[in-house]
Amino acid sequence: MLYSSLENPKIKELKKLKTKKYRDILGKFIIEGEHLINEAYNLGYLEEIYALEDYQCDLDVKVNYVTKEVLKYITDLETPTIIGVAKKMEEKDIGDKLVILDDIQDPGNLGTIIRSSVAFNIDTIVLSNNSVDLYNDKVIRASQGMIFKINIIRKDIIPFISKVKNEYHIYGTKVNGGNSLKKIEKQKKFAIIMGNEGKGMSSDLDNLCDEFIYIDMNKECESLNVGVATSIILYELDK
Amino acid sequence: MLYSSLENPKIKELKKLKTKKYRDILGKFIIEGEHLINEAYNLGYLEEIYALEDYQCDLDVKVNYVTKEVLKYITDLETPTIIGVAKKMEEKDIGDKLVILDDIQDPGNLGTIIRSSVAFNIDTIVLSNNSVDLYNDKVIRASQGMIFKINIIRKDIIPFISKVKNEYHIYGTKVNGGNSLKKIEKQKKFAIIMGNEGKGMSSDLDNLCDEFIYIDMNKECESLNVGVATSIILYELDK
Structure with missing residues (x-):
């Protein structure tokens, strides 16, 4: 499935993650670019990906295909190619x-x-x-x-x-x-x-x-x- | 005189200083806020000021009064109160x-x-x-x-x-x-x-x-x- 409408409920929910309020409610946030997506994936924080139709994904994660227009609607980047949704990190022991x-x-x-x-x-x-x-x-x-x-x-x-x-x-x-x-x-x-x-x-x-x-x-x-x-x-x- | 029109030639010229091209042609640039304006003044670089009508200027420099709308048109600041036009600095000896x-x-x-x-x-x-x-x-x-x-x-x-x-x-x-x-x-x-x-x-x-x-x-x-x-x-x- 290719998401192309900015009015699609899934895209509208994704857009909400641009605000602190919804990040707090949903416990998730948006990450941009392959490097961060790989980091999040390796550490078990990645939930899903939104990418252009021709994106080849090597990761075992749900990929949602979207138009360029949708990606630009979600991020402030000039030429976005892929974004991910990650779970917020847990707080750990504080160390020295x-x-x-x-x-x-x-x-x-x-x-x-x-x-x-x-x-x-x-x-x-x-x-x-x-x-x-x-x-x-x-x-x-x-x-x-x-x-x-x-x-x-x-x-x-x-x-x-x-x-x-x-x-x-x-x-x-x-x-x-x-x-x-x-x-x-x-x-x-x-x-x-x-x-x-x-x-x-x-x-x-x-x-x-x-x-x-x-x-x-x-x-x-x-x-x-x-x-x-x-x-x-x-x-x-x-x- | 109070400048209120974005179409005024003086305001249009000021706006052009937002581009490198016109800064290079005119040898001038825009500075924002009192701190920088005082620095430029003390070192002899300040040419003129654009300020809101109620601004009290202690410096011996030409003050152009402008509306809030004009100031916002020129700068990216949320609540601008004063901007200045300064001459570009000369290049000096390089030191150690x-x-x-x-x-x-x-x-x-x-x-x-x-x-x-x-x-x-x-x-x-x-x-x-x-x-x-x-x-x-x-x-x-x-x-x-x-x-x-x-x-x-x-x-x-x-x-x-x-x-x-x-x-x-x-x-x-x-x-x-x-x-x-x-x-x-x-x-x-x-x-x-x-x-x-x-x-x-x-x-x-x-x-x-x-x-x-x-x-x-x-x-x-x-x-x-x-x-x-x-x-x-x-x-x-x-x-």
Whole structure:
């Protein structure tokens, strides 16, 4: 069967997955491109595929054939060829190395942080309740397929940090103040808190931190992009 | 005078500055927001301002009053309040520390690299001829006002590198191969070549490099975002 109508109920339901509300209700999300689809398949998260009629599928999964018009209706990509529907990932145990994101808003930044967290051996990313939705298509695109390779959980972060504080060294981040990243002592179990793009880390978290760190930089530059700052800190702590 | 018509010749000319072609012809570009406008003004690049009628301007510059509709027509911002027209910056002497960008395409990545280059004391960014336009609005937004704080030049990079090679240590970057960033010897005069998002550094540049460097990372992650990779390298070299 070839789906060609944007009014088809199945296509309308697929389109709904563009909104956080329906992703939450259905527990599913959309992934774009073969690379991510293969990752999702290998890890058991892939539910079905929507592809153009001439697509040859090697995977043991339901394929729905659609017109170009339907694919373009579902994704923001210029020349989409295949999309998949995946189940949301389960939350797992947190491990030793954590990144805690205090209300990150930009999907590109979250995607970048996911990618760099995998690169530098972070076990778990903890999203505060007001952070951008992990399953937003721009997050997934910027993460370059890394969303399936790291544990990502959503928490009310004040009680979360309070609970883990005894076991983990908690690094807070400030643009200035605290210890230079270049000189900090490495810890076996740690959590790094990174703040919101505009406001930085909430001062409500200050007294939960064991140590504040900053990145030395030229005074002409007030701050770094939060995805960049996180990546530099993770690079340094992974040495 | 209040400009309210999108058909007014002055507004139509302003709109043309959204395209690289007219930015090149007119030698001007659009900047958004007070922060950048102040930077441009202080450095002598600001030519005029377009603002809403109730805007109080402290700067000694021509202010054109426009309606909200006109501002929204010119910028992609949700709630624009002020934009400026600035002259393009002159190219200056290159200094000791260079970043060379081999066909960077994504404006957000270029903006990030500009911001991090200022943070980590790079003197000059060299854009290859096929790199994204510096004066693209997304580049300027992502650079967070840093475009005026660093020398940025456009060159045919093969002859450029050939010419400076005797004086500068040329670092090439590869995902793997070469020396780990953690272990490289710092050089007084250097140039780092960063490659295109999809293809990496062109192999045509290989024999112009004195040394290749890579960033150690978990094998699960194939590569980092080029803005992130550049920032980590610059952080390390600035130590």
